[in-house]
Amino acid sequence: MIDYLHAKRGIRSWLGTLDHKRIALMYFCAVTIALILGGAFAMMLRTKLLISGPGIMEPLTYNRLFTWHGVTMVFMFLIPSIPAVFGNFMLPIMIGAKDLAFPRLNLASFYVYCVGVCFTLWAMIHGGADTGWTFYTPYSTTSPTDVAPMAIGVFILGLSSIMTGLNFIATTHMLRVRGLKWMDMPLFVWAIYATSIIQVIATPVLGLSVTLVALDHSLKMGLFDPSLGGDPVLFQHLFWFYSHPAVYIMILPAMGVINELVATFAHKNLLSYKAIAFSSLGIAFVGFLTWGHHMFVAGISQLDAAIFGIMSMFVAIFSAIKVFTWVGTLYKGSIALSAPMLFFFVFIYLFVFGGMTGIAVATTSLDVHWHDTYFVIAHFHFIMVGASLSAFLAAAHYWFPKMFGRMYPEKLGVLSAIGVFAGFNLTFVPQFLLGNAGMPRRYYSYPDRYHVLNVCSTLGAYLLGGVMLFTLLYLIISLFTGKPAPANPWGSRGFEWRVPSPPPEDNFEQPLDVSLGCYEYDRE
Amino acid sequence: MNEALRWLLNLPEQRSSIARSIDYLHYSVILATFAGVFVVALTTIIFVVKYRRRDGDRLTPHITAPRWLEATVIIGLLTLFVAWWVVGFSQYREIETAPADAMPVYVTAKQWMWKFAYPSGPTSTDVLTVPVGRPVKLIMSSRDVIHSFFVPAFRVKQDVVPGRATTLWFTATAPGTYDLECSQYCGTRHSFMRGQVVALSPADFARWLDAAEPDHFGGKGGGHGLAARGMEVAARHGCFRCHTIDGGPSIGPTWLGAFGRRRLLSGGGSVLVDEDYITESMMDPLAKIAAGFQPVMPTYQGAIQPADTAAIVELIRSLHDVPPTRDQLPPTKPAVMP
Numbered sequence: 001m002i003d004y005l006h007a008k009r010g011i012r013s014w015l016g017t018l019d020h021k022r023i024a025l026m027y028f029c030a031v032t033i034a035l036i037l038g039g040a041f042a043m044m045l046r047t048k049l050l051i052s053g054p055g056i057m058e059p060l061t062y063n064r065l066f067t068w069h070g071v072t073m074v075f076m077f078l079i080p081s082i083p084a085v086f087g088n089f090m091l092p093i094m095i096g097a098k099d100l101a102f103p104r105l106n107l108a109s110f111y112v113y114c115v116g117v118c119f120t121l122w123a124m125i126h127g128g129a130d131t132g133w134t135f136y137t138p139y140s141t142t143s144p145t146d147v148a149p150m151a152i153g154v155f156i157l158g159l160s161s162i163m164t165g166l167n168f169i170a171t172t173h174m175l176r177v178r179g180l181k182w183m184d185m186p187l188f189v190w191a192i193y194a195t196s197i198i199q200v201i202a203t204p205v206l207g208l209s210v211t212l213v214a215l216d217h218s219l220k221m222g223l224f225d226p227s228l229g230g231d232p233v234l235f236q237h238l239f240w241f242y243s244h245p246a247v248y249i250m251i252l253p254a255m256g257v258i259n260e261l262v263a264t265f266a267h268k269n270l271l272s273y274k275a276i277a278f279s280s281l282g283i284a285f286v287g288f289l290t291w292g293h294h295m296f297v298a299g300i301s302q303l304d305a306a307i308f309g310i311m312s313m314f315v316a317i318f319s320a321i322k323v324f325t326w327v328g329t330l331y332k333g334s335i336a337l338s339a340p341m342l343f344f345f346v347f348i349y350l351f352v353f354g355g356m357t358g359i360a361v362a363t364t365s366l367d368v369h370w371h372d373t374y375f376v377i378a379h380f381h382f383i384m385v386g387a388s389l390s391a392f393l394a395a396a397h398y399w400f401p402k403m404f405g406r407m408y409p410e411k412l413g414v415l416s417a418i419g420v421f422a423g424f425n426l427t428f429v430p431q432f433l434l435g436n437a438g439m440p441r442r443y444y445s446y447p448d449r450y451h452v453l454n455v456c457s458t459l460g461a462y463l464l465g466g467v468m469l470f471t472l473l474y475l476i477i478s479l480f481t482g483k484p485a486p487a488n489p490w491g492s493r494g495f496e497w498r499v500p501s502p503p504p505e506d507n508f509e510q511p512l513d514v515s516l517g518c519y520e521y522d523r524e
Numbered sequence: 525m526n527e528a529l530r531w532l533l534n535l536p537e538q539r540s541s542i543a544r545s546i547d548y549l550h551y552s553v554i555l556a557t558f559a560g561v562f563v564v565a566l567t568t569i570i571f572v573v574k575y576r577r578r579d580g581d582r583l584t585p586h587i588t589a590p591r592w593l594e595a596t597v598i599i600g601l602l603t604l605f606v607a608w609w610v611v612g613f614s615q616y617r618e619i620e621t622a623p624a625d626a627m628p629v630y631v632t633a634k635q636w637m638w639k640f641a642y643p644s645g646p647t648s649t650d651v652l653t654v655p656v657g658r659p660v661k662l663i664m665s666s667r668d669v670i671h672s673f674f675v676p677a678f679r680v681k682q683d684v685v686p687g688r689a690t691t692l693w694f695t696a697t698a699p700g701t702y703d704l705e706c707s708q709y710c711g712t713r714h715s716f717m718r719g720q721v722v723a724l725s726p727a728d729f730a731r732w733l734d735a736a737e738p739d740h741f742g743g744k745g746g747g748h749g750l751a752a753r754g755m756e757v758a759a760r761h762g763c764f765r766c767h768t769i770d771g772g773p774s775i776g777p778t779w780l781g782a783f784g785r786r787r788l789l790s791g792g793g794s795v796l797v798d799e800d801y802i803t804e805s806m807m808d809p810l811a812k813i814a815a816g817f818q819p820v821m822p823t824y825q826g827a828i829q830p831a832d833t834a835a836i837v838e839l840i841r842s843l844h845d846v847p848p849t850r851d852q853l854p855p856t857k858p859a860v861m862p
């Protein structure tokens with residue numbers, strides 16, 4: 001049986017492929033490039049912040065760089081990362097399907113993504129918006145930089161995200177192998193399914209908001225600009241209606257990866273399948289009702305603040321249930337400390353810390369002090385970099401044998417997990433303290449008393465950046481020199497480990513046999 | 525204990541009447557965070573040590589979480605979170621609701637500076653001078669984009685939005701100079717939009733106010749400097765064609781005795797006449813029409829600057845003490861008619 005990597009040859013067999021696995025690999029390359037780019041922007045920002053006063057760059061350059069960092073990381077890396085790479089690759093295999101429901105749509109979504117990336121990069125080089133990734137009006141509608149092309153780029157990226165989400169929903173509903181019930185599906189599929197619901201419902205609102213900003217900026221329509229009769233706070237409602245659920249688009253797939261890892265390396269059933277599955281759906285729906293917690297000091301009414309505050313407390317419970325279930329799964333397991341499992345430990349520490357500081361900023365009166373300070377920056381980087389990126393790295397190691405048919409060097413994987421943990425903490429713990437002290441975000445220059453902590457943070461960022469490059473390097477080398485991987489190197493019961501590594505073009509030689517469940521470790 | 529935790533967490537000094545109670549909530553949330561991380565880490569470590577894989581793949585028992593344990597965790601955490609919400613929201617109400625006797629100061633933010641105007645006339649740039657021990661209410665508007673008024677030592681922050689009046693209040697508890705920072709990204713020199721709040725003892729503050737350079741419309745010290753400017757601005761913009769300041773009927777509602785009272789709206793409901801409503805009525809007059817009046821007022825959006833809207837707000841505020849009955853008024857025409 002020829003695997004999907006060797007089934008066809010030549011560049012055209014890749015660019016025109018309808019195979020979800022090949023499309024996933026193309027996404028893998030693309031989001032890795034986006035990650036490198038966004039990381040490079042972050043390094044430049046942190047380098048500037050080594051000195052408190054004016055330094056290696058002009059304020060306008062700095063403002064552009066943090067906008068590019070945010071736009072690149074959020075729209076080009078985090079949102080597509082786990083769903084479009086690992087979701088694309090694993091979801092059909094995990095439900096016993098030969099491909100996604102709409103293979104052509106899948107390929108189209110990749111090219112739309114590429115067009116969006118190219119357009120956004122062109123916009124950066126050409127005019128470079130300096131609005132921050134949040135595009136707050138009326139600054140964004142009056143900024144001297146070219147906001148409109150950037151907004152159109154984000155719109156196109158959103159379109160790609162909707163196409164992917166739609167495809168996953170249809171696939172999960174229609175293509176499950178005979179005998180695979182909803183409550184028997186791998187929980188990664190549930191996580192991707194919940195994510196897709198958010199993508200399909202929320203992303204159109206993002207498209208609408210950025211389009212209106214582009215129109216406001218170029219045609220002076222005056223929807224959000226008070227000097228033309230508009231309402232700037234309306235934009236914040238529209239923007240966060242998407243962008244708060246978008247946070248869950250970025251973390252839910254990460255949680256999905258963690259479900260699979262924990263079961264595999266603890267060699268045990270998840271403590272509560274239903275708790276994990278339904279909490280994903282809970283996050284997807286309740287997550288839509290919390291956006292106003294970004295606006296406690298924006299001039300919203302006290303009633304609004306009360307409602308958004310309590311809803312934010314409720315949504316946190318779902319995450320707490322997941323943490324409880326993951327930790328409980330280790331009980332009476334048979335725990336293997338492989339590199340992906342170490343990434344799980346990194347994940348859970350960062351996720352609990354990041355989640356609890358999320359509760360902290362959702363506490364209305366505390367948010368008044370922390371809003372728009374480095375505390376918020378540290379909080380969401382704990383979730384998005386800490387948790388999501390650790391899960392991305394965990395997934396890259398965990399599924400590496402399946403995707404490429406080769407093993408990565410285990411010792412280097414362990415080293416990478418430890419390095420990410422150290423670099424991450426050194427970067428972002430100082431930022432919590434800076435936020436407490438009152439340093440606002442997006443500050444090009446800052447008072448000297450914030451200097452020492454900023455230097456710590458920058459050193460941490462260099463370490464983290466170095467570890468990331470190191471990880472990328474040994475993974476690339478392993479593509480060519482790694483030991484050949486068996487079909488199931490981890491002894492997992494997961495469905496994807498029942499096909500050869502790498503899988504054949506049509507995924508299955510015989511239909512997937514689901515009589516032994518994917519989390520059943522109590523029988524052979 | 526308070527000082528030790530404040531130092532550990534790198535928090536600024538507590539120099540407003542609300543800062544300390546907010547910090548106490550902060551301590552409880554952060555300590556619970558550390559406790560949570562500790563419990564999760566400890567449990568994980570114990571399980572990993574105890575159940576480490578020693579003898580290759582083997583079967584493990586199928587365990588599902590007992591209902592009572594799941595319920596305990598959920599109810600326990602939810603109770604904790606809701607308790608924080610209750611305390612946090614009641615503190616938020618306190619932060620958001622200015623005491624009635626607060627001293628008003630008008631704030632105009634623009635790229636990239638702060639301007640302060642006192643009702644008695646003095647104005648200043650980037651330095652706000654306030655008395656210790658007396659509530660100060662800032663009535664803020666922006667000339668261009670959204671800014672945010674943030675004084676870390678007071679633990680207060682409020683966005684300053686163009687086309688709207690937002691308010692913020694605090695009582696400084698000790699004399700000193702405190703940092704004021706713009707915390708909402710507002711363009712190229714956002715990080716340079718910093719100022720200071722100087723808190724003086726009441727006696728020093730009285731002396732400062734007396735000696736301060738008055739606005740060119742105001743009398744030196746005392747009087748109604750900003751209100752006088754409001755008269756000039758209102759006359760210039762033709763406000764008195766439709767509004768009176770002596771309680772007399774006209775096309776629009778009189779300004780006399782309007783401030784601080786509730787007004788019935790056409791179409792039902794009522795609204796408190798405050799800085800916010802007055803500013804909204806200038807910018808978006810048709811949003812809330814007073815009962816008994818026609819929706820005929822044009823918008824002044826873009827036509828009138830925030831410093832001038834502040835002067836009009838102060839004029840209307842200065843007219844609030846007079847009861848709105850015609851008998852008690854001198855039978856004169858409005859002071860200014862265009």
